[in-house]
Amino acid sequence: MPLINAQYNPKGWFKNGHFSTIYSAKVRQGPVIEFQRERITMNDGDFLDLDWAMTKTNVGPGTKSVVILLHGLEGNAQRSYIRGQASTLLNSGFDICAMNFRGCSGTDNLRLQSYNAGK
Known part of the structure; x- marks a missing residue:
């Protein structure tokens, strides 16, 4: 992957x-995305919730790409930054799978182990 030599200079208060x-987290309102939730049962008896959003474009099977979005620490797939990115990608023709880590989808996980993005 090529390196890009670019400067990021935020304006005003955003320099902080x-x-x-x-x-x-508190002010920005992301777009409304109609996600469809899929629950996957894991081998250890716990589950992951995947929130799917599909483009409206009808194309042949195997011709669309899926982008997997992962939230940050203590986030979830409904956070404004996830919805904002999902909206941009949907408008570019990508389907979206926004994964909720264990215990982050609004339902407590079934195991004592909390989520770990490395597992």
Whole structure:
């Protein structure tokens, strides 16, 4: 993958990383995405919830791509940054699978182990 030599210069208050984080989490409203939830049972008896959104474009089987979106620590697939990215990708013709880590989909996980993105 080529390296891109680019500068990011946020404007005004967004130069402060704390402000950017708070704004994204508390103020920014993402678009409404109609996700369809699929629950997958894991080998250890727990589950993962996958939130799917499909483009409206009718194309032949095997011709569309799926992007998997992963939320951040203590996030979920309904966070504004996930919905914003999903909207952009849907408008570009990609289907979306937004994965909720264990215990992050609004339902407690069934095992004592909390989520770990590495497992």
